[in-house]
Amino acid sequence: MVAILKHGVTEAQIESLCAWFKAKGLDTHVSKGHYQTIIGLIGDTSKIDTDLLEGLDIIEAATRVSEPFKSANRKFHPEDSVIAVSEAVRIGGGSFAIMAGPCSVENEAQIIEVAGGVKDGGADILRGGAFKPRTSPYDFQGLRAEGIELLLKAKKETGLPIVTEIMDAHHLELFENVDIIQVGARNMQNFELLKELGHTKKPILLKRGLANTLKELLMSAEYIMAGGNESVILCERGVRTFETYTRNTLDLAAVPMLKELSHLPVIVDPSHATGRARLVRPMALAAAAAGADGIMIEVHNDPANALCDGAQSLTPRQFAEVAAAVRRVREAL
């Protein structure tokens, strides 16, 4: 971190500022120019508040030169992290995973049929929402605990590991046999939930918030990792912009950017990113081409009558074609 001092600051003021930094465990490097003096701070500056520094009347600006996320940072962990989901399924470090399934688990017949369909179509992991974060309280809220039971049945029947969303840490015991716990976009900054998940040993799929920066996403990953759980998978699922033809705007540059900044695997959800089934294929291919470590696609056996997100859901047959095309893009790379 560097602190740029205001013009005309006295020697005594510089000394007393340096003493204050020393008391915080930091070394200082003072560089005096003709017009301005800059203090370079050496050491762990993660607990220093730049806004507080800028509030001091002798400081013009304070800027971080290293990122505040340490555990997620590629600088301190140059190799890709590989998340082991099951014996057979890994994500990251060259292993690509396709997650697919309905937006929400609706009943036993539906989840069993979709699970079999996505397995035959090339999915590695079954997705399905049991606890659903819906904008309206009058919309279908998910089957909750029963939804997880049905997912576990589908897991048993197909052998596919499962991923499902948690909305409240009080529900954690229901997730005991879930393979990946999803934190949805709306909870990306639910810090108490993230802290609790940091104390588990489960892989966490962390989705980017509706209007969050990549730095904020990485800081949320940091919350989980700081608690001791290093198994975090990041997910780009589009962000809210002024565009209205698509549900969200897929920020594909997030993929190479996040992979440059972090060693964590990055996957893309083209379904929530576009909101339209016909846009899922081109964006899934683009995600693979951009270097994603996986994709998550919503699939329903009867999209027209789905209780949630039918417009963006593929049929199992459409999914199989997209999954095969995505694998071809991977091979071409």
Ligand code: PEP
């Ligand atoms: C989901 O994946 O079911 C979901 C609700 O997505 P998001 O949190 O990205 O909106």
Ligand code: MN
């Ligand atoms: Mn959905």
